Amino acid sequence: MPALQDPASEDPNQPDFTASRVFDKVFADGMGLVEKTASYLDGPGRDMSKSLPREAGLTYAAWSMQLSTQLMLAAGWLVMQRAVREGDMSREDALKKKYRMTRDGAPLDPSKQRGRGLPDNFLDLVEESENLYSRICRLDAALYQDGRSSDQASPVMRQIEELKAAAEEGAFDPLRVWGGSR
Structure with a gap:
């Protein structure tokens, strides 16, 4: 018997993305990184920073x-997505601009700091954080394109749906389908 594949795990544009295994993994990885980074910054990192040039x-x-700010924003976004999944927040509320994840400035580049006095374990955390933040920004853009929920059809998706409907009706007229969108 073939294994069933979770369709939402393949495409973040699916309305039920937050119910997917992919979201669960991003959530677990993100929250784990928040915890790991906080432990480092409050413990060994704090002690080590006192001896840096x-x-x-x-x-x-x-x-x-x-790093702390970025991870708190990422954690907030992940918790918000889980609230949408669990019905504690509506998708319409999640569309609000204040919840969007975008990168305003250039990402930190730990590779340029290697060998310049910062500990490698700190730079590894920076790199992991940058990767997580970039991934969440991409997911946010895919889920909430231009303030629209991903389940709202784009013009291309509307045309594809119209083509499917016309094919199912047996009266496929490409000029009628495309002519209506001009």
């Missing part, structure tokens, strides 16, 4: 603040 110490302070 001046330039590396300044970079560490700035980056750790950006």
